Every structure is written in structure tokens, then in C-alpha cells.
Amino acid sequence: MQTRRILTAAVAAAVLATLGACSRVDRGGDDTAPAVDKGPAAELRLGYFPNVTHAAALIGLEKGLFAKELGGTRLTPTKFNAGPEEVNALLGGSLDAGFIGSGPAINAYAKSNGEAVRLIAGATAGGAQLVVRSDIGTPQDLVGKTVVTPQLGNTQDVSLKKWLKDKGLAGEVQVTNLENAQTLDAFKKGDVQAAWLPEPWSSRLVLEAGAKVLVDEKQLWPNGKFPTTVLIVRTQYLRDHPQTVQSLLRGLVNAIDLAGSARSDAQAAVNKQLKELTGKELGKPVIERAWANIELTLDPIAGTFPQLARDAVTAGVTKEAADVAGYADLAALNTVLRQLGKSEVDPSGLDKK
Known part of the structure; x- marks a missing residue:
């Protein structure tokens, strides 16, 4: 009888442990870890x-x-x-x-x-814009041009590529990545024709390098x-x-x-x-x-x-x-x-x- 009681208790403990583990997984694993201040x-x-x-x-x-x-x-x-x-x-x-x-x-x-x-x-x-050379007036004018974003996969890189896809221009525009200060210099030299940038860099290209705004990202979101x-x-x-x-x-x-x-x-x-x-x-x-x-x-x-x-x-x-x-x-x-x-x-x- 003593042996049977021990075995029964062990089985019950194992079942409870298994149920507890399942519950933790079902609720999202590590998210249920107790917070210890x-x-x-x-x-x-x-x-x-x-x-x-x-x-x-x-x-x-x-x-x-x-x-x-x-x-x-x-x-x-x-x-x-x-x-x-x-x-x-x-x-x-x-x-x-x-x-x-x-x-x-x-x-x-x-x-x-x-x-x-x-x-x-x-x-x-807010605070991100696609700024372009003065002779670019429409999205289609970007075909064959080089457009810069700060880094592959960053916020502006995603915004630009999504916008190009929406405009049917994916693959028609050369997208490259440069640090913002390098983009300003490259734009002044004419090596790049457009850039999707955060502030203050979009403003610097407009005021210091003669760029103009083709797209303000606020225009693409509900209520800006x-x-x-x-x-x-x-x-x-x-x-x-x-x-x-x-x-x-x-x-x-x-x-x-x-x-x-x-x-x-x-x-x-x-x-x-x-x-x-x-x-x-x-x-x-x-x-x-x-x-x-x-x-x-x-x-x-x-x-x-x-x-x-x-x-x-x-x-x-x-x-x-x-x-x-x-x-x-x-x-x-x-x-x-x-x-x-x-x-x-x-x-x-x-x-x-």
C-alpha cells in the first residue's frame, strides 16, 4: 500500500507538471516568466x-x-x-x-x-521625405535614376521600396544606401538624383543642395x-x-x-x-x-x-x-x-x- 501511494503521488505530480508546462507554452513561453523587480x-x-x-x-x-x-x-x-x-x-x-x-x-x-x-x-x-533633383517632376522620371536611403532595411529604405512597388517602378530605379552626410555630398556632385531621408537631411538637401520634395511621407498615411x-x-x-x-x-x-x-x-x-x-x-x-x-x-x-x-x-x-x-x-x-x-x-x- 505504501509503495502504491508513493507511485500514485509521483504520477499525479508528473501530470500536474506536464499541464503546467503546456499552459506556459500556450500562453506564449517566456512572456509568462514572473517579473522580479x-x-x-x-x-x-x-x-x-x-x-x-x-x-x-x-x-x-x-x-x-x-x-x-x-x-x-x-x-x-x-x-x-x-x-x-x-x-x-x-x-x-x-x-x-x-x-x-x-x-x-x-x-x-x-x-x-x-x-x-x-x-x-x-x-x-513624421519627418521623412523623398527629395529629388529639380528636373524630376513625376515618379516616372525616376526610371534609370539612383535613389539613396540611409541603410538597407532601415525605416526610409522600406518606405521607398514600398512606394516604388506601388508605383510600378520596382526594378526600374537603382536603390543604394549611403550614410546621410555622404548622400548630401553625392547629391551636390550629381552622383545621385534622389533620396528618401529623415530630418534634418531632407531639409539639408533642399536648402543646401537645391533638391525639391517629390513625396512627403505624411501624404501616404491616414491623417498624416x-x-x-x-x-x-x-x-x-x-x-x-x-x-x-x-x-x-x-x-x-x-x-x-x-x-x-x-x-x-x-x-x-x-x-x-x-x-x-x-x-x-x-x-x-x-x-x-x-x-x-x-x-x-x-x-x-x-x-x-x-x-x-x-x-x-x-x-x-x-x-x-x-x-x-x-x-x-x-x-x-x-x-x-x-x-x-x-x-x-x-x-x-x-x-x-
Whole structure:
């Protein structure tokens, strides 16, 4: 009898363990791992670009708004020139959070099977244009021409290739990739005839190299709204250090508030950062034009992400659309917004799998 009772208990334990394991898998594997708040992190490694489309990041860094909120957590900012490089750093574990374009943000989520990163806030909407030589007046005029984007698979690269496909011009236009500063020089020399660029580079080509706007990407989205820059964080970092993530988000809220209440001060902060990072500040006409083309916003416009994922397929950058269900985790942001008496941001269903 004693032996039978032991065997019965063992079988029951095994069945319960099996059911528990099935339940974890059914609910999404690692997503069900219990969150253990380890308190404030010792360090936050933050990625960003030296672009006006990353104005919120630049303001937060220049004005010390992130550092102030982070307190004893050491802030280590790292500059990147394009999204795919930053994705590699996030997935490789050498970066904790990053301001990044929507295209690479989706790629980071897809490459890790929805595990490694989470979308936690917006930063910038708008601010990307297809600028062309003065004698190009229609999409068909681009046939046989060279069009530049910042990097293969980055946000503007996807936008350009999707637009070319929609216009029936896929394969008719030479698409190449250059760093933004090199694109400006190549356009001035006549080596390239068009470029799909983020701000301030589209404005620099217009004001410094005689380009004109053929397409403002705002024209391609409902209500002119599309996410150019968002903030993502490593999932494990979010679980381990929710207080630190909230502190980062409070700094972001303060940076965007400053841009809204003190435009000249915010522009000066961005320009100072750009000079430190690139060796050159923007002229007043350039930064004014670039600023007019962007909207700093905490809203990542999550409802556009399924379409953005499909656009990458249309563009030929990916073979299948990434499943972005469950990508957004705006709980930390909305906690901060409630504490500040501000309206919460809608995840548009992207918080559920």
C-alpha cells in the first residue's frame, strides 16, 4: 500500500507538471516568466541617432533630463547612424533601450520571435521625405535614376521600396544606401538624383543642395500620422528594472514638454548635441524647416505597426509580415502619465497576443 501511494503521488505530480508546462507554452513561453523587480539598475545603456527625428532624445541628453530622473543609475548614451546597427546591439545585449525607427524596431521584435524587446513609447511622428533633383517632376522620371536611403532595411529604405512597388517602378530605379552626410555630398556632385531621408537631411538637401520634395511621407498615411522614431527596451531589462524604465520615460515626457513650451530652447539643445556628435550644427533655416516637419509625441501610433510589417514584405525587405501582436507594453508609460495627470496612450490592441 505504501509503495502504491508513493507511485500514485509521483504520477499525479508528473501530470500536474506536464499541464503546467503546456499552459506556459500556450500562453506564449517566456512572456509568462514572473517579473522580479530588482530595483533601480546600476546602468542604462541608451541608443539614439544624431537626427532631428531623434529630437526628444537629444533634448533629454543635452538638458540632463534623463540623468536627473535616473538618479543613481548611470546613463551611458551610444550614438548610431541607422536602425539595423542598433538592433544588433539590442539583441546582442550591449544596449538596454534605444530610440529607433519603426522598421528596425519591428525587425528586432521579429528576429527574436517576439521575445527580446518591447515597444514602450513613441518619440517622433513624421519627418521623412523623398527629395529629388529639380528636373524630376513625376515618379516616372525616376526610371534609370539612383535613389539613396540611409541603410538597407532601415525605416526610409522600406518606405521607398514600398512606394516604388506601388508605383510600378520596382526594378526600374537603382536603390543604394549611403550614410546621410555622404548622400548630401553625392547629391551636390550629381552622383545621385534622389533620396528618401529623415530630418534634418531632407531639409539639408533642399536648402543646401537645391533638391525639391517629390513625396512627403505624411501624404501616404491616414491623417498624416506615422511613427518615425519610437522607444524600445530589452524585455528582460523592463522586467528586472521597471523603476528605471519609468524614470527614463519621465525624462522623455519632460523632453517633449520642453519642446512644446520652449521651442527655441529645445532647438538650441538639439543643435548643440548635433554639433558635438557630427562636428557641425544646423543653420537656422534648416532646423526651422526640419522642426516644422516633425511632431514630438509619446504616442507610438501602435495601430500602424501591422501595416508597417506588411510594407516590409511589399518592399521585399522581408519574406513574411512580422506578427507584432504583443509588441507594445505601454504600462510603464501610462503609469507615468497618470502620475503626471496626463492622458494615457492607446496601445491599439498591440499589447495583446
